[in-house]
Amino acid sequence: MLKLIISHEARQIARTGALWAILALLVGAIVFAAWSGGRSINRQVEGAQAAETFEDGLRNHMRKETEDYEAKVIAEGGEYQFASVRHSPGSGPPQGTNAGAVGAETSKYVTLPPTGLAALSVGQSDIQLNYLPVSMATTLDVTKNLELENPVNLATGSFDIAFVVIFLLPIFILAMSYDLLSSEKERGTLAMILAHPISIRELMASKIISRAAVLLTVVLGFGIIALLTVGTGLDTADTWVRFGLWMIATLLYSMFWFALAVLVNVYGKNSASNGTVLAGIWLILVVIVPQLVSMLATTIYPAPSRMELTIAAREAQTEAEKNFMAKLDEYYYDHLEFVPEGDEKAMDFLTLAQANNNSIEKAVRPLYDNFQAQLNKQEELVQRFQYVSPAIMMQLALNEVSGTSANRYEHFLNQVYVFHDDWKEYFGTKFLQRYPLKPADYEDFPAFSYEEEPFTAVMARLMPSLLGMLILFLSVVLVPFLALRNYQVAAR
Amino acid sequence: MLEAIQLKKTYGDYDALKGLDLKVEPGDIYCLLGANGAGKTTTINLFLNFINPTSGTAKVCGIDVTAQPLETKKLLAYIPEQVMLYGNLTALENLRYFARLGGHDYTQAEYQAFLERCGLQSGAYAQRVRQFSKGMRQKVGVAIALAKQAKALLLDEPTSGLDPKASNEFSELLIQLKGEGASILMATHDLFRAKQTGTRIGIMREGRMMQELGTEDVSHADIERIYLEHMHGDAGRYAA
Numbered sequence: 267m268l269k270l271i272i273s274h275e276a277r278q279i280a281r282t283g284a285l286w287a288i289l290a291l292l293v294g295a296i297v298f299a300a301w302s303g304g305r306s307i308n309r310q311v312e313g314a315q316a317a318e319t320f321e322d323g324l325r326n327h328m329r330k331e332t333e334d335y336e337a338k339v340i341a342e343g344g345e346y347q348f349a350s351v352r353h354s355p356g357s358g359p360p361q362g363t364n365a366g367a368v369g370a371e372t373s374k375y376v377t378l379p380p381t382g383l384a385a386l387s388v389g390q391s392d393i394q395l396n397y398l399p400v401s402m403a404t405t406l407d408v409t410k411n412l413e414l415e416n417p418v419n420l421a422t423g424s425f426d427i428a429f430v431v432i433f434l435l436p437i438f439i440l441a442m443s444y445d446l447l448s449s450e451k452e453r454g455t456l457a458m459i460l461a462h463p464i465s466i467r468e469l470m471a472s473k474i475i476s477r478a479a480v481l482l483t484v485v486l487g488f489g490i491i492a493l494l495t496v497g498t499g500l501d502t503a504d505t506w507v508r509f510g511l512w513m514i515a516t517l518l519y520s521m522f523w524f525a526l527a528v529l530v531n532v533y534g535k536n537s538a539s540n541g542t543v544l545a546g547i548w549l550i551l552v553v554i555v556p557q558l559v560s561m562l563a564t565t566i567y568p569a570p571s572r573m574e575l576t577i578a579a580r581e582a583q584t585e586a587e588k589n590f591m592a593k594l595d596e597y598y599y600d601h602l603e604f605v606p607e608g609d610e611k612a613m614d615f616l617t618l619a620q621a622n623n624n625s626i627e628k629a630v631r632p633l634y635d636n637f638q639a640q641l642n643k644q645e646e647l648v649q650r651f652q653y654v655s656p657a658i659m660m661q662l663a664l665n666e667v668s669g670t671s672a673n674r675y676e677h678f679l680n681q682v683y684v685f686h687d688d689w690k691e692y693f694g695t696k697f698l699q700r701y702p703l704k705p706a707d708y709e710d711f712p713a714f715s716y717e718e719e720p721f722t723a724v725m726a727r728l729m730p731s732l733l734g735m736l737i738l739f740l741s742v743v744l745v746p747f748l749a750l751r752n753y754q755v756a757a758r
Numbered sequence: 759m760l761e762a763i764q765l766k767k768t769y770g771d772y773d774a775l776k777g778l779d780l781k782v783e784p785g786d787i788y789c790l791l792g793a794n795g796a797g798k799t800t801t802i803n804l805f806l807n808f809i810n811p812t813s814g815t816a817k818v819c820g821i822d823v824t825a826q827p828l829e830t831k832k833l834l835a836y837i838p839e840q841v842m843l844y845g846n847l848t849a850l851e852n853l854r855y856f857a858r859l860g861g862h863d864y865t866q867a868e869y870q871a872f873l874e875r876c877g878l879q880s881g882a883y884a885q886r887v888r889q890f891s892k893g894m895r896q897k898v899g900v901a902i903a904l905a906k907q908a909k910a911l912l913l914d915e916p917t918s919g920l921d922p923k924a925s926n927e928f929s930e931l932l933i934q935l936k937g938e939g940a941s942i943l944m945a946t947h948d949l950f951r952a953k954q955t956g957t958r959i960g961i962m963r964e965g966r967m968m969q970e971l972g973t974e975d976v977s978h979a980d981i982e983r984i985y986l987e988h989m990h991g992d993a994g995r996y997a998a
Contacts, residue, residue: 270858281846454842458902461806461836461912462859463828755808756799 267464271472272479279480285442289484292438295430296488303385303426304496311380314397318375321399325372325708328362333705335360348702363702366402366620368711369693373399376685376714378678381669382505383512385496386489387428394675400686400714402620402693404579404627405634408686427492428664431516432657433552435485436523440544442477443527445537446470452537457755466753470531470746474524482520486513504721508667511728515663518735522656525743532746532753555655563647569640575633582629583622596625620694645672649727653734663731666724673727677719688712759783760805760910760941765814767800767965774800776965777814780943782910782958787932787942789952789973791985792962798945800965802912805943806836818910832861835908839915841899845888849873849898852887857905864905872901877927893924900931911935913944917951929955949985953978961988 279285339346349359349367361367378396398408447470450456459469489512499505527544534540652658665671692712696703762780766773775797782788790798803809804816807827816823818830843852853869864872873883876897887895896916903911911932917925925948932942932955946952952959952973959971959981968988971981 267859270855274855277851278844278846453845454838454840455844457806457808457836457838458842458856458899459859460808461831461834462856462906463831463861464859465828752810754810755806756803 267468268472268475271464271469272476275473275476276480279442279476288438288441289480292430292434292481292484293488295434296427296485296492299425299427299430300385300488300492300496303388303424303428303492306388306424306426307380307385307496310396314375314377317397317399318377321373321375325368325711328360328368328372329705329708330362331360332362332703332708335363336705346702346704348700350700359702363704364697365693365695365701365703366697368703369689369697370402370619373401374685374689374712374714376400376682377716378675379716380498381508382497382499382502383493383508383668384498384670386426386492386512387664387668387670388424388426394672396678398682400682400689402623402690404623404630405683405686408682427489428661428668431485431519431664432660435481435516435520436548436552438481439477439520439523440527440541440548442481443474443524444530444541444544446473446527447531448534448537448540460755466755467747467750470528470750474528478520478524482517485516485520489513489516507721508669511667511732512664515660515667515732515735518732518739519656519660522735522739522742525739525746528746529742532749551655552657556658556661559648559651559654559658562651563644566647567640567643569637569644570633575630575637578633579626579630582626585625585629596621600624620697641672642676649730652731653738656735656738659731659734659738663728663735666728666731671727674719674724678716681714681716685712685714759817759819760788760912760943761815761817761820762801762804763815763817765801765804765816766812767797767804767809768812773965775804775811778965778967780960780967782941782943784909784939784941785936786958787936787944787956789956789959790943790945790962791947791949791952791959792945793989795964796962797965798962799914801962802836802914802943802945805830805910805912806834807831833909834912835860835903835906835910836912837896837899837903837914837916839918840892841895841902843887843890843895843898846886848884848886849878849890849894849901850883852898853901853905856902860902860906860908862905862907869905872905873898875904876901876931877924893920896920896924896928900928904935908940910941911943913942913946915946916944917946917948925951949981950978953981961985963988963991 336346347359347363349361349364361371375397380396400408445452447456450459450469460466490509493505493509494500497505497509526547527540530540530543530547534543648658649662652662662671666673689712760780760782762778765775765778765780767775778797778801780788780801790796790801792798800809804811805818805823807816807823807830810824818833821830821833823830843849844855847855850866850869850873853872854863857863857869870880870883874880878894878897878901882890882894887898890898899916913932917928920928929951932944936942936957944952944956953976956973959973959976961968961971961984969984971984973981976984
């Protein structure tokens with residue numbers, strides 16, 4: 267019987283022009299979103315490659331100079347020396363022998379590799395750069411390209427497939443099912459159908475299944491096409507496991523909206539009022555509530571603005587420059603083993619710069635840590651309040667499976683900070699020891715390799731969102747399910 | 759067979775049906791007469807399980823409608839005052855869908871034979887029913903009832919708004935079905951049609967069965983007079 271009604275409904279859908287228009291719009295939205303998401307991720311990847319190529323080029327140039335210098339020293343005899351500011355340009359050792367110059371004037375770009383699904387849910391990766399320049403500069407300089415304002419703004423600006431699923435798919439679902447029951451009542455066919463041996467629950471289930479089959483085939487089918495087109499790592503199990511989780515999340519989210527349409531149909535009146543009520547609920551759950559949660563997070567845990575951080579850094583820098591000798595002494599006090607002899611310390615610009623940077627880092631670090639702590643609290647609050655809106659749960663879930671979540675990014679940043687320290691340590695020490703860098707040393711520079719977080723950590727963060735959506739769906743579907751048991755076709 | 763035993767339906771303070779006892783035997787066309795609000799449609803809706811009775815029992819072929827609604831619906835066919843169909847499907851497609859809902863399926867020729875028997879012009883079989891007149895839709899409704907091979911028919915003012923020719927054809931069909939042993943319960947305002955087609959008549963008022971008559975025992979004029987007297991509340995002397 268279910269099969270009969272499902273095929274009947276499918277035929278009805280096939281003969282309704284408006285529904286074809288809806289499907290065409292949905293397909294158009296998915297295609298555009300895939301293109302847009304793919305472009306966004308490609309831009310990031312290409313940007314990272316270009317920056318890395320540029321910086322590697324600088325270092326290669328320095329290395330080439332040291333190779334020439336080394337050849338010259340070997341040919342002409344003499345000592346392989348460290349380039350210091352006392353050498354006039356063009357004479358003496360090249361800058362490439364100075365670890366301070368290499369470590370401070372060239373950067374190592376560290377990259378957070380996108381997951382196979384990154385193009386499907388750009389998330390905040392468009393404002394949180396996935397490639398950062400690590401040098402001997404301060405943490406603030408390393409992260410200065412990040413837009414840290416309002417990171418919990420869940421209404422992402424990117425038109426990616428996640429946007430289509432979270433914002434547009436509910437509209438398409440409601441457009442196809444706002445009149446599930448009311449249209450049959452208004453047309454007068456409900457009585458004709460229910461005079462046959464079929465229960466209203468079977469009827470509703472058939473209607474939902476037929477619509478869900480059409481919509482989810484489009485969404486999941488085009489999702490796969492999008493993945494094959496703009497996704498990466500298609501030969502890895504990780505990508506397909508993530509895509510499986512993506513489909514589960516999409517299914518749960520869609521089921522909630524279908525259940526809501528059934529609920530409103532069971533208790534609603536006519537199609538027009540059902541449509542109005544459902545549009546209102548969409549507005550509240552998808553637009554208003556996420557905004558309120560975002561506002562709540564930023565109000566309860568306000569983070570200092572980026573501007574404040576920059577001002578604090580400049581003040582620290584000005585302060586450091588005013589008292590540069592004192593700062594230098596303070597620096598040498600911290601690094602007694604590197605205190606040079608004679609008047610050399612005052613002459614060395616790089617040492618001063620290093621001292622300045624350390625001073626700024628010390629002044630700014632607490633502010634920065636506070637800033638990060640506030641952001642983490644905002645994120646935690648959003649995660650705690652995600653259950654008030656399926657859209658928030660879905661956004662968090664999709665960002666999580668696509669590897670564009672705030673948590674994965676923090677995991678990346680923590681590794682960047684460690685690498686930053688390694689970099690400073692490596693070049694700083696060699697610089698202060700006045701160790702002349704040789705071409706072979708270029709092979710031993712610290713390298714960054716992103717260590718992916720364990721999948722269990724991803725699942726641990728994903729499960730609350732998936733379970734939340736499942737429970738929400740069950741709560742919403744249970745009410746009409748029970749109410750339909752005693753549905754009165756000819757209510758007075 | 760259709761049977762109502764002390765069937766009651768109450769909406770809040772309003773008693774729509776006040777303990778109705780009724781029996782429609784195979785081969786009977788039982789016509790329920792009464793003004794609007796007399797309880798005719800409520801009775802039909804109770805047999806269809808479209809509403810739950812407040813008390814009492816409705817049975818179809820001995821099966822309690824409330825206890826086994828899907829079983830009883832297999833035995834019933836229903837033709838409402840306005841047969842409403844899927845406008846974007848053809849007459850044949852509508853017929854086929856509803857027949858299959860009822861658990862039957864036929865060949866294309868058999869479906870066409872049902873429509874032909876109901877008097878629908880053959881040119882309309884493959885037309886979408888969106889532009890059908892009420893009479894044409896009623897014919898498709900009858901075809902649906904025929905295809906269901908129901909043992910009992912519930913008709914709620916099925917000829918209301920039909921032209922005399924269509925009404926007449928409809929009556930002839932009912933008589934054929936009666937001959938095939940169907941139990942037919944028809945709510946109607948049409949006293950003439952009730953006398954012409956029915957085997958028995960029940961006159962209802964304000965949720966009560968006021969009087970039952972055998973159509974062979976009374977003339978058209980008698981039916982009209984008795985009916986009007988019941989409507990005016992002074993027909994006690996005619997009560998059976």
